Each structure stands twice: as C-alpha cells, then as structure tokens.
Amino acid sequence: MKRIHRTARRGATVGLAIASIAVLAACGTSGGGGTATDEAMTELGDTEGTVSLLAWPGYVEDGSNDPEVDWVTPFEEATGCEVTSKVYGTSDEAFNLMKSGDYDVVAASGDASLRLVAAGDVAPVNTDLLENYDGIYDFLKMQPWNSVDGVSYGIPHGYGANLLQYRTDLVTPAPTSWDVVFDASDAYAGKVTAYDSPIYIADAAVYLMAHEPDLGIENPYALDQEQFDAAVELLKAQRANIGEYWSDYLKQAQAFTTGDSVVGTSWQVIQNSLEAEGVPTAVVLPDEGTTGWSDTWMIASEAKSPNCAYAWLDYIASPEANAAATGYFGEAPSSDAACEFRTDCEAYHAGDEEYASQIWYWSTPIAECLDGRTDVECVDYAGWTEAWAEIKG
Amino acid sequence: MTIAAPRPTLARRLSSTLSTHPRVRLALLITAPVAWMAIVYIVALVLLLVTAFWSVDSFTGQITTEFTWDNIVEVVTGALYQTVTLRTVGVALLVTIVDVVIAVPVAFFMAKVASARWERILIVLVLLPLWASYLVKAYAWRSVLSQEGILQWLLTPFGLETPGYGLTAVVITLAYLWLPYVILPIHAGFSRVPDSMLEASGDLGAKSWATLRLVVLPLVWPSIIAGTIFSFSLSLGDYITVNIVGGANQMLGNLVYTNVGAANNLPLASAIALIPIVIIFGYLALVRRTGALNNL
Numbered sequence: 260m261k262r263i264h265r266t267a268r269r270g271a272t273v274g275l276a277i278a279s280i281a282v283l284a285a286c287g288t289s290g291g292g293g294t295a296t297d298e299a300m301t302e303l304g305d306t307e308g309t310v311s312l313l314a315w316p317g318y319v320e321d322g323s324n325d326p327e328v329d330w331v332t333p334f335e336e337a338t339g340c341e342v343t344s345k346v347y348g349t350s351d352e353a354f355n356l357m358k359s360g361d362y363d364v365v366a367a368s369g370d371a372s373l374r375l376v377a378a379g380d381v382a383p384v385n386t387d388l389l390e391n392y393d394g395i396y397d398f399l400k401m402q403p404w405n406s407v408d409g410v411s412y413g414i415p416h417g418y419g420a421n422l423l424q425y426r427t428d429l430v431t432p433a434p435t436s437w438d439v440v441f442d443a444s445d446a447y448a449g450k451v452t453a454y455d456s457p458i459y460i461a462d463a464a465v466y467l468m469a470h471e472p473d474l475g476i477e478n479p480y481a482l483d484q485e486q487f488d489a490a491v492e493l494l495k496a497q498r499a500n501i502g503e504y505w506s507d508y509l510k511q512a513q514a515f516t517t518g519d520s521v522v523g524t525s526w527q528v529i530q531n532s533l534e535a536e537g538v539p540t541a542v543v544l545p546d547e548g549t550t551g552w553s554d555t556w557m558i559a560s561e562a563k564s565p566n567c568a569y570a571w572l573d574y575i576a577s578p579e580a581n582a583a584a585t586g587y588f589g590e591a592p593s594s595d596a597a598c599e600f601r602t603d604c605e606a607y608h609a610g611d612e613e614y615a616s617q618i619w620y621w622s623t624p625i626a627e628c629l630d631g632r633t634d635v636e637c638v639d640y641a642g643w644t645e646a647w648a649e650i651k652g
Numbered sequence: 653m654t655i656a657a658p659r660p661t662l663a664r665r666l667s668s669t670l671s672t673h674p675r676v677r678l679a680l681l682i683t684a685p686v687a688w689m690a691i692v693y694i695v696a697l698v699l700l701l702v703t704a705f706w707s708v709d710s711f712t713g714q715i716t717t718e719f720t721w722d723n724i725v726e727v728v729t730g731a732l733y734q735t736v737t738l739r740t741v742g743v744a745l746l747v748t749i750v751d752v753v754i755a756v757p758v759a760f761f762m763a764k765v766a767s768a769r770w771e772r773i774l775i776v777l778v779l780l781p782l783w784a785s786y787l788v789k790a791y792a793w794r795s796v797l798s799q800e801g802i803l804q805w806l807l808t809p810f811g812l813e814t815p816g817y818g819l820t821a822v823v824i825t826l827a828y829l830w831l832p833y834v835i836l837p838i839h840a841g842f843s844r845v846p847d848s849m850l851e852a853s854g855d856l857g858a859k860s861w862a863t864l865r866l867v868v869l870p871l872v873w874p875s876i877i878a879g880t881i882f883s884f885s886l887s888l889g890d891y892i893t894v895n896i897v898g899g900a901n902q903m904l905g906n907l908v909y910t911n912v913g914a915a916n917n918l919p920l921a922s923a924i925a926l927i928p929i930v931i932i933f934g935y936l937a938l939v940r941r942t943g944a945l946n947n948l
Contacts (some may be wrong), residue, residue, distance in 0.1 A: 279829050302893060346815065351916065355916055378714075396721060449816065498900065500897055501899070501900040502816070503817050503898075503899045503900050503901065504900055510896075513794075513795075513798075514798075516800075517795075517798040517799050517800040518798075518799040518800060519798050519799050519816065519817060617747070641917075643842065643919075645909075648732055648902075648907060648910060649732050651901075652732065652738075652902075
C-alpha cells in the first residue's frame with residue numbers, strides 16, 4: 260500500500276514537472292501565436308483536492324439549484340476533488356473567461372474550442388488515461404472541433420441540433436424548410452427570431468448550400484469572401500422581419516409563449532419546457548440540414564489541478580453522470596451506455612449517425628479554410644463578428 | 653489661584669498642530685476623496701482612452717500595445733457606428749423629451765399646488781420605483797408590452813395594439829426608469845420659486861400662462877436642464893433595456909458589450925465607448941451657460 264502511495268506521489272511529481280514544462284512552453288510560444296506544442300499528461304498522480312470548472316448552465320449541478328439534480332457530490336465523494344464551478348452564457352464569454360487562468364476545466368462548444376487551442380489556453384488530453392473514452396460514439400471522436408492535427412484536446416460531452424421551432428397555431432402549413440425564416444419570412448414579419456451570435460451566419464450558409472448550389476459552399480464554417488457576402492446579404496434581408504434575436508433561452512421560451520416570436524431557430528430543451536407548459540409549439544429538423552453543437556470537456560494548459568481535471572473528464576463521460584448531465588440540459592449523450600440511464604434518448608436521436616450527419620457542428624471559422632481549400636482564404640471569426648454587428652445594424 | 657494647564661495628551665497636541673497648520677489640515681481632509689476620484693474615475697477613463705489606441709491580434713486574442721489610429725478611424729467613419737450613434741442619440745433625446753413633458757407638471761403640482769403633507773407623500777411615491785431593481789422593472793415592461801400583455805388588453809377595445817418590442821418600447825421603458833431623476837431636480841427648482849413672485853406677477857396683471865412663461869420658467873429652466881442631463885446621459889449608456897425590450901435593435905452600449913464579450917476586442921470597445929463620452933461632454937459644455945450644473 261505504502262509503495263503504491265509512493266509511486267503515485269512520484270507520478271504526481273512527474274505530472275507536476277510535465278505541467279510546469281507545458282506552462283513554460285505555453286509562455287514561450289504565446290508571443291509567436293501560441294500554437295499547440297504542449298504535451299499531454301502521460302500518467303496520473305494524486306488528486307489535488309480541488310478542481311475549478313467552467314461550463315454551460317446545467318452542465319455542473321451540485322444540487323444547489325434543485326436538490327434532486329446533483330451529479331457533482333458523488334464525484335466529490337469518490338475522488339476527494341472539491342468542485343467549484345462557474346457558468347457562462349455564450350461561447351465568446353467562455354473564451355474570455357479562460358484567459359483569466361482561473362479554471363482547470365472548460366466545457367467548450369466547437370465555436371470556442373479551436374480558438375482556445377489556438378490561443379494556447381487548453382492542453383492536449385491523453386485519452387488513454389480516461390477509462391470511459393472507449394464507450395463514446397465514434398462519430399464524436401477526433402473531430403475538427405475537438406482535435407488538431409490528430410491530437411485530441413478533450414472528451415466529447417453531448418450534442419444537439421439547432422432546430423426550427425414554430426407555433427403550431429400561428430404557422431401553417433407546418434414548415435419543413437428554413438425558408439420560413441429566410442426567403443419566405445415576409446409572412447411572419449416582426450415575429451421571426453434568430454440566435455444572437457456571429458455563429459448564426461453558418462445557419463444562413465447551410466440554407467445557401469441547398470438553395471444556391473452555384474456558390475459552392477462545402478462547409479458552412481469555411482466561407483470565402485464571396486460565399487460569406489451571400490450569407491450576410493441573406494441575413495440582412497432577414498433582419499427586416501426579425502422580431503428579436505435571442506441568446507438567453509428563458510427569454511426565447513417567454514417570447515414563444517406570448518407569441519412575440521412565432522418561428523425561428525431554437526433548441527430541443529426549449530421545446531421540451533414549452534411543451535410541458537402546454538404552449539402549442541413544435542420543432543423540426545428542416546430538409547436543408549442544420550447547425551448544432553457538440554461540446555467538449557477540455558483541460559486548461561495552466562491547470563492548477565490537472566489530476567482532478569482528468570478525474571472530472573473521466574467521471575462526466577461515465578454513463579450515469581453523462582446521462583444525468585446531458586439529460587438535464589436537453590441534448591444527446593455521448594455514449595450508448597448513457598442511454599440506459601435515460602428514457603428520452605429517442606427524442607434526441609442519440610447515436611443516430613444518419614441524424615447526426617445532417618448537423619453541421621459549430622466550429623470556429625479560421626482564415627485557413629476548414630474544408631481543405633488552399634486556393635482561397637476564408638473569412639475568420641473576427642470577420643464574422645464584425646459582419647454580425649453590421650447585420651444587426 | 654492658578655489653573656493647572658491641561659496635560660498635553662497626544663490628541664491635544666495633534667489638534668493644536670492642525671489648528672496652526674491649515675495646509676496639513678486641508679491635505680488630510682481631501683486626500684481620501686481626491687485619491688478615490690483619481691483612482692476610480694480618472695485612471696479608469698485614462699486607461700479606456702489609452703486602450704482605444706491599441707489593437708487585438710485576431711488569432712490569439714491578445715492585446716497588442718502598439719499605437720494605432722485604426723479603431724478611432726473605424727468608429728468615426730464606419731457606417732454601422734454612425735447609424736447606431738444616431739439611433740442612440742435619437743432614443744436619448746426622445747426619452748428626455750418624454751420625461752420633461754411628464755416631470756414639469758408633476759413637479760409643479762408637488763411644489764406649488766399640493767399641501768405639505770401631500771408633497772411628502774408624492775415625493776415618496778416618485779422615489780418608490782427606485783427601490784425595485786432595474787432588471788425587475790425592465791422585465792416587467794417586457795411582459796407589459798408583449799403580445800399577450802396588459803397593454804394589448806387595454807388597447808384592443810380602442811382598436812389599437814401594443815407597439816411590441818422595438819425602439820418605441822425602449823423609449824417607454826427608459827422614460828419610466830429615469831423619470832424620478834428628472835422629477836426631483838425640477839421639483840427642487842419649483843420649490844425655490846418664492847410664492848411672492850407669483851403673487852406679484854398676478855398683481856401686475858399677468859395671466860397664469862404669462863406668469864408661467866415669463867416668471868416661473870426662466871427661474872426653473874436650469875433645474876429642467878439639470879434633469880435632462882440625467883435622463884440623456886443615462887439613456888445614452890444603456891444597453892440592458894434595449895436587450896430586454898428592444899427587439900432586434902442595438903444601441904452604443906450593446907456594441908461596447910459585444911466587443912468586450914463576444915468579439916473580445918477591448919480596443920474597439922474603448923473607441924466606441926468614447927462616443928457617448930464626447931457627446932456628453934458636448935452636451936455639458938452646451939448647458940454650462942444656463943447654470944444648470946449648479947443645480948445638480
């Protein structure tokens with residue numbers, strides 16, 4: 260026993276040494292663009308006693324919001340890592356908060372993850388150290404939003420689609436295409452809603468992929484200037500019919516309840532809560548396909564508690580915890596095993612590769628086109644942000 | 653018989669030193685407030701100003717501390733910023749006008765018509781909304797103005813409908829939020845007008861309207877301007893109300909907010925934040941001559 264203990268401690272020392280080298284490396288490269296040169300941990304050591312998490316609302320519940328909803332306490336009891344957590348509202352906010360260096364672990368969507376890697380704020384993750392990695396759906400692993408050059412930067416958490424939501428009593432016939440919020444949105448002028456983030460430009464690009472094939476869009480996150488301008492043009496036309504842009508899901512639910520919004524992009528979880536309240540709304544995955552999110556738990560490159568961070572990543576990927584967390588948020592879990600702890604996997608099409616393939620998961624647009632084109636330069640996220648402010652006008 | 657000299661305790665010595673050294677006294681007295689002003693106000697403003705001349709590396713998101721005019725040029729020449737600035741100033745002016753139109757009669761009634769007891773009650777009623785949180789009030793207006801809100805219910809019998817979420821809703825909500833700040837200085841202004849002047853004006857044959865226009869208005873004018881400074885400057889910087897009831901519209905505050913949060917472009921946000929500062933300084937310079945600044 261003592262021997263094991265000593266080995267573990269040596270492991271911790273090695274881990275610490277590696278971590279400090281990683282920190283130095285991060286410092287050394289941050290001036291030159293902060294590329295991914297950090298090394299992943301090779302073995303685990305003693306847990307540090309605390310771990311600090313940054314996540315979307317509903318991802319880290321310790322019973323303080325609802326005594327019934329608690330998957331943090333079992334983790335704390337099992338590992339001795341005391342959890343402190345902070346929630347963020349948008350991917351951009353998460354990106355900025357990670358710069359503070361106060362967090363060991365972040366649950367990032369694809370529109371933040373690549374930026375975090377590029378800025379050197381997160382470290383590669385050695386998935387061999389995570390027992391629950393094997394059970395995760397293959398179509399979620401080593402994707403462009405959670406890996407760079409074949410190096411994994413985290414463990415998949417859950418995924419979902421941005422769906423077209425509408426008031427069944429006010430929007431007839433039931434839409435099957437995004438055109439009700441774009442080319443045909445005049446019919447609902449002033450009652451159309453859209454997601455308030457630059458990443459929403461990709462939704463217009465998905466629509467254009469189907470309706471303007473001449474533009475040659477292959478990936479809604481890899482738009483050259485001409486394709487980008489077409490998407491922006493579409494959104495500027497849509498702006499005239501927008502009632503309000505939403506980013507707060509409670510505000511969105513309220514707008515649909517009162518009828519201030521009747522059609523627009525939304526989430527399954529919003530539909531679930533509206534359905535429970537008896538509001539006549541429905542969601543559909545339109546023919547054109549859609550955008551969505553696939554979130555990744557990542558570890559800060561300067562994590563103060565890397566061992567507790569690994570413990571959390573492994574724990575949150577375990578079927579029971581993953582089922583609890585993704586079920587509470589309203590998205591598909593990351594493994595089949597998790598579905599055994601949930602009754603609603605069907606509604607979220609968990610593991611349905613066909614369904615998942617219609618979703619373009621949020622990725623950070625960068626100048627080097629994500630679809631592999633090398634003859635043109637794509638518009639990067641800064642360009643997207645600028646255009647988004649202009650679209651809103 | 654001699655009176656024993658008081659024992660020179662430390663406190664007593666200190667007090668006599670202070671009484672013979674007025675400069676030391678002054679220094680001790682104002683160090684704290686001046687330091688507070690300098691640190692909290694001047695330093696923050698200077699940092700803001702300096703940041704506006706830096707830029708952000710778009711790939712890593714780090715701030716580059718090299719001097720550049722780019723942000724200022726973009727904010728001054730960009731069509732987006734001109735539109736949003738015009739919209740924001742327009743909203744601020746409308747809110748100010750609405751508030752003054754409501755506040756002047758209310759303040760006049762409180763100061764000159766109501767009994768002393770009623771005046772106190774009315775002051776409490778005017779202050780009452782300030783005890784509730786800003787957010788609660790803004791969200792209350794969100795539900796009032798919604799399609800199924802109370803406003804719609806009230807207006808339907810007259811064939812009208814709620815303006816819904818948009819700039820009209822923003823003006824209504826902001827006018828409501830800042831009304832107490834406009835009523836109070838105007839009320840103070842009316843209170844300072846001696847009744848004897850009104851009586852003298854009447855004795856000399858002036859009708860009520862002439863008295864108001866020629867006697868009262870010139871006297872309370874500085875107080876009205878003081879009130880407008882509050883509503884105008886508070887509206888100019890607001891971004892929460894427009895987020896809650898503004899529909900798809902954005903104001904200058906929203907641009908600052910998205911550039912700090914979403915776009916991670918602090919330098920551009922600083923440059924945008926300079927717009928309302930410049931406007932307010934212009935407004936203050938304009939109203940300085942009226943003596944309104946002595947009425948704040």
